[in-house]
Amino acid sequence: MAAATSASKIMSLSLSVFLGLSLFLGLVSSAKFDQLFQPYWASDHFTYEGELLHMKLDNFSGAGFSSKNKYMFGKVTVQIKLIEGDSAGTVTAFYMSSDGPLHNEFDFEFLGNTTGEPYSVQTNLYINGVGNREQRLDLWFDPTTDFHSYSIFWNQRQVVFLVDETPIRVHTNMESKGLPFPKDQAMGVYSSIWNADDWATQGGRVKTDWSHGPFVASYKGFDINACECPVSVAGADNAKKCTSSADKKYWWDEPVLSELNVHQNHQLVWVKNHHMVYDYCTDTARFPVTPVECVHHGHHRH
Template structure:
C-alpha cells in the first residue's frame, strides 16, 4: 500500500517514528477496564487482558464499552485496523453519553478497497447536535501496526490526536452560543460493524463477505489523566486543576504547526468549508478553528 509523504520536516519525521509508542507497551487490563456488550462471542479479550479483538462477519459485528464514565480526561488507545479489503466496514471508537441531548466525540475509521487509504471520520456532538464532520487520510498504513489515537477533553477544548500529532481541536465557545461538552459524563465505546450503504465511496463499494471475518485489534488503553464519574461526583473534585495540569492543557505552538500540516496535506472534508451545506452561513465555531 502506497502512502505519499509531502514536505515533512525533520521534527515531524521524528514524531512519526516515535508516535506509535506514546503509550507504553504494557499495563492495561481490558478485563478490568471494559466489558463486551454485543457480538455473541465475536469480541474477545486475550493475552491475560492485554489485547482485545473485535470481529465482524455477515451475521454480526461486535463491540465493547468502558466500565467507568468520565467527565473530562486524556484517553489513549492503540488500534490496528482491519487489513486488506475492508470496504463497507466501520471501526468506531468514541466517547458518548446517553439521552436525547447526548454529547459525543468520534473517531470512525471507514474501510477501503485493498490499496486505498482508510478514511478517518471525526465528529463532535454537543447536547445532541452534531453535523461537525471532518475527514482525513492517513500518512501511514493504519493496518500494518498499532497506532495511538487520543482524545484530550477538558473544560477549555477537545483535541484529537494520532500518534501524538493533533489533527483536530474543538474549543469551548459557550460565550459564542455554542454548547460545550462539560455537563454529561461519557463512557468510551468501540464497535466494528457493517455500513456498506455509506462507508466506502458513499456506498458504491459493498462489503466482500468472502474476506470475513474482519478483525480490529486494541491494546494499551490509558486513562490515568481522567476524572472518573461515580454516584454523581467526580474523582477530580478533591484534586483541582493545580494537581491536574491537563485540565488546562491546550495545543502548544509546536502542536499548532503539526495541526496545520495535517489540515493542509491530509484533510479531505471540513464542514466549515462546505458552503452548499450551510447557505445561510457557517456555524459560529467555524470562525474560531
C-alpha cells in the same frame, strides 16, 4: 553573556515543552482490557491473545465494547490495528459518549476501503444531541499493518483528537460566543465494528464483500487517565468534583494544556494542509451560512 542567556532560555523552553508533553501523555500506565472495559454486545465475536483483543465483524454481527465507568475530563487512548486487506463497507469506531437524547459524543470512525486505497478517519462531535461536524482525513500511514495510538483529550477549554500524539482536530470552548461546550455530562468510552456499506465507502457505492470476511480489528494499550464519575452523581456535581480547586489539582487543568503548544499547532496545520479531505466548515452545500464555530476556529472558505 548573551550566548549563555539564550542557552538558558532554550533549556527552560525545552523543559516546559517536555513538561507539556509529559502532562499530555498522562501519568497512568496502560491497563489490561478487562480492568477498564467489558464487551458491550456480541461477546462471542471477541478473542483474547495475551495483551491483545481481537474484535470481528462477520455477516451475522458486528461487536462492541464499553468502559465499566464514566469519566469527565482527562485523556483516553487505545492502540488499534485496523482491518487488513479489503475492508470496504466496514466502520471501526472509537469514541466517547454520554447517555440520553441530548448526549455529547466525540468520535473517531475509521472507514474501510478497497485494497490499496487510503484508509480514512472521520471525526465528529455531538453537543447536546446535535452532530453534523464531520471532518475526514486520509492517514499518513497504513493503519492496517501495525498498531497506532488514537486518543481523545478533554478539559474545560478544548477537546483534542490525536493520532500517535499528533493533534488532528481541536474543538475549542466558545461559550463566550454563546456556543455550548461539552463539560457537564460524564462520558463512557466505547469501540465498535460494524457494517455500514450504505455510506462508509465512496458514499455507499462500494459494498462489503463478505467473501473477504470475517473482518478483524485488534486492540491493545488501553489507557484511561481521566476523572472517574460515580453514575449516581448529577452532572454538575461531577463537573465540580473533576475540576481543579484550591484543595485539589488535576493535570488536565494545567494552564499549559488550555491550548495547543507551538509544536502541536504546527502539526495540526500540517495535517489540515496535507491530509484533510473533507471539512464540514467548508461544505457550502450543507451549510450555506458558515457555522459559527468554524468562523472562530479560523476556517477560511475558498
